[in-house]
Amino acid sequence: MQAIPLVETGAAEAFGLGDCEIAQACASHGGEARHTQTVSAWLGKLGLGPDDLECGTHWPMHDETTRAMAAAGETPCPIHNNCSGKHCGFLTTAVHMGEKTKGYVRFEHPVQQRILGVLEAMCGIDLGKAPRGIDGCAIPTIAIPLENMAYGMARFGAPDDLSPGRAAACRRIAAAVAAEPFMVAGSGRYCSEVMAVTGRSVLLKTGAEGVFCAAIPDYGLGVALKCDDGATRAAEVMMSAVLRHIGVLTDDMETKLARRIVMPLENRNGTHVGDVRASDIFTE
Amino acid sequence: MQAIPLVETGAAEAFGLGDCEIAQACASHGGEARHTQTVSAWLGKLGLGPDDLECGTHWPMHDETTRAMAAAGETPCPIHNNCSGKHCGFLTTAVHMGEKTKGYVRFEHPVQQRILGVLEAMCGIDLGKAPRGIDGCAIPTIAIPLENMAYGMARFGAPDDLSPGRAAACRRIAAAVAAEPFMVAGSGRYCSEVMAVTGRSVLLKTGAEGVFCAAIPDYGLGVALKCDDGATRAAEVMMSAVLRHIGVLTDDMETKLARRIVMPLENRNGTHVGDVRASDIFTE
Numbered sequence: 001m002q003a004i005p006l007v008e009t010g011a012a013e014a015f016g017l018g019d020c021e022i023a024q025a026c027a028s029h030g031g032e033a034r035h036t037q038t039v040s041a042w043l044g045k046l047g048l049g050p051d052d053l054e055c056g057t058h059w060p061m062h063d064e065t066t067r068a069m070a071a072a073g074e075t076p077c078p079i080h081n082n083c084s085g086k087h088c089g090f091l092t093t094a095v096h097m098g099e100k101t102k103g104y105v106r107f108e109h110p111v112q113q114r115i116l117g118v119l120e121a122m123c124g125i126d127l128g129k130a131p132r133g134i135d136g137c138a139i140p141t142i143a144i145p146l147e148n149m150a151y152g153m154a155r156f157g158a159p160d161d162l163s164p165g166r167a168a169a170c171r172r173i174a175a176a177v178a179a180e181p182f183m184v185a186g187s188g189r190y191c192s193e194v195m196a197v198t199g200r201s202v203l204l205k206t207g208a209e210g211v212f213c214a215a216i217p218d219y220g221l222g223v224a225l226k227c228d229d230g231a232t233r234a235a236e237v238m239m240s241a242v243l244r245h246i247g248v249l250t251d252d253m254e255t256k257l258a259r260r261i262v263m264p265l266e267n268r269n270g271t272h273v274g275d276v277r278a279s280d281i282f283t284e
Numbered sequence: 285m286q287a288i289p290l291v292e293t294g295a296a297e298a299f300g301l302g303d304c305e306i307a308q309a310c311a312s313h314g315g316e317a318r319h320t321q322t323v324s325a326w327l328g329k330l331g332l333g334p335d336d337l338e339c340g341t342h343w344p345m346h347d348e349t350t351r352a353m354a355a356a357g358e359t360p361c362p363i364h365n366n367c368s369g370k371h372c373g374f375l376t377t378a379v380h381m382g383e384k385t386k387g388y389v390r391f392e393h394p395v396q397q398r399i400l401g402v403l404e405a406m407c408g409i410d411l412g413k414a415p416r417g418i419d420g421c422a423i424p425t426i427a428i429p430l431e432n433m434a435y436g437m438a439r440f441g442a443p444d445d446l447s448p449g450r451a452a453a454c455r456r457i458a459a460a461v462a463a464e465p466f467m468v469a470g471s472g473r474y475c476s477e478v479m480a481v482t483g484r485s486v487l488l489k490t491g492a493e494g495v496f497c498a499a500i501p502d503y504g505l506g507v508a509l510k511c512d513d514g515a516t517r518a519a520e521v522m523m524s525a526v527l528r529h530i531g532v533l534t535d536d537m538e539t540k541l542a543r544r545i546v547m548p549l550e551n552r553n554g555t556h557v558g559d560v561r562a563s564d565i566f567t568e
Contacts, residue, residue: 070355
């Protein structure tokens with residue numbers, strides 16, 4: 001939903017963005033080479049550089065990439081931040097709209113106000129007085145009830161009732177993430193792996209603190225869940241269980257995603273010592 | 285408690301182990317140079333090598349060390365496993381007792397049976413039919429109720445009522461971890477930082493899945509807690525709150541441990557965006 005203004009304002013088209021960039025505008029990526037190369041080239045299109053990203057710096061989430069960088073004597077820059085694609089989207093919108101790019105992460109900046117409006121309209125909730133904090137990547141993070149998030153995801157996936165411009169933006173974004181699921185997360189990551197198998201039938205995105213959201217366009221359904229422990233480990237397995245319960249996974253998909261439905265736990269010797277599995281809440 | 289047999293059997297003395305090794309026998313270390321050098325030299329004393337460790341291999345938990353190793357073209361071995369010190373303790377006991385070292389991680393092996401007996405005696409509970417699993421480092425992990433763990437920690441810290449041999453072993457281990465807190469965890473880690481400040485007045489150790497245990501020898505108290513979310517983040521702050529409630533932290537200690545009592549959260553730009561703090565459950 002944060003990427004909707006990028007497409008809706010015409011910014012994405014004006015800068016000739018393709019599936020890779022639009023998918024990255026929805027990403028928490030691992031900082032792998034394809035991710036950072038795309039962000040770097042994208043910044044070039046804007047006439048901007050890494051220092052214009054206000055997301056801060058951290059070593060890539062993808063461990064092998066971090067070690068390869070260290071081996072090559074490299075250090076990370078804001079491009080490696082897992083949110084750098086989303087931030088490129090914010091910058092692109094600001095540049096296209098003729099807004100000052102500096103401070104684009106602030107709640108008061110038009111970029112963030114535009115996103116706030118999209119969230120309110122999509123989720124059907126007044127967020128003017130909603131509790132908010134500052135995210136790890138410096139943008140506002142706004143408290144939205146799960147049912148409203150699910151409603152927003154449902155409308156994102158099946159946007160027929162929205163205005164033509166909004167609906168077209170949702171469809172463009174959905175097509176991009178379905179076409180380039182690797183750009184949304186990366187190697188070995190749930191979001192990329194599941195969407196590579198489901199194609200456009202399931203669109204999903206992990207969030208911080210055990211949140212996970214999905215849209216199932218053909219069913220007109222949205223899913224928003226939060227694992228009470230605030231961690232991704234079980235949230236992923238929960239999402240798989242919900243998708244199975246809804247019935248959107250074919251037998252072939254379930255076979256391919258077996259380790260995402262019942263997640264094996266292995267110790268440091270590679271011995272299988274247990275599993276993370278959903279309880280039978282849906283089948284009992 | 286897993287290190288008690290190492291001292292109690294006379295193995296530690298027979299191999300001339302000092303504070304560093306004994307503290308490492310209680311460690312979940314970061315794989316920093318001092319940790320791995322100690323483990324490596326210790327294995328040498330036993331006439332064994334990294335392949336005799338059955339803990340499995342992972343890159344050091346200490347990120348800077350991992351990146352430095354990658355930069356130097358190195359790869360990890362079982363010595364870098366955060367449990368390699370505990371496993372050296374297991375091997376030392378096996379060698380000293382004339383037991384076969386291979387398979388020392390198995391529940392049936394005398395090394396693990398000896399530890400089971402220590403846990404039962406210290407915690408005051410029959411564990412013969414307790415649920416158990418296989419730990420990340422391949423040894424048995426046994427379900428012990430928190431109150432029994434706390435009881436075991438209390439007796440570990442104030443062992444006057446135990447047999448002379450057991451009491452001496454507890455005191456030797458307590459002296460070692462208080463003297464070498466770095467060896468128990470490492471740079472930037474709660475256990476090492478807190479014990480560096482509290483000295484022998486508080487002995488503590490983190491566990492997996494949000495477990496945290498402590499002994500307060502002068503008060504004859506033990507503490508065992510588990511954060512419901514299964515994570516370390518809040519478990520550490522909970523432990524600080526319990527220690528304050530007990531009254532074992534002096535004003536000077538509280539000043540030095542301020543960031544361990546109220547843990548600041550910073551985003552990727554280093555902006556202070558919140559805190560992890562205990563609720564006022566003890567003071568209301």
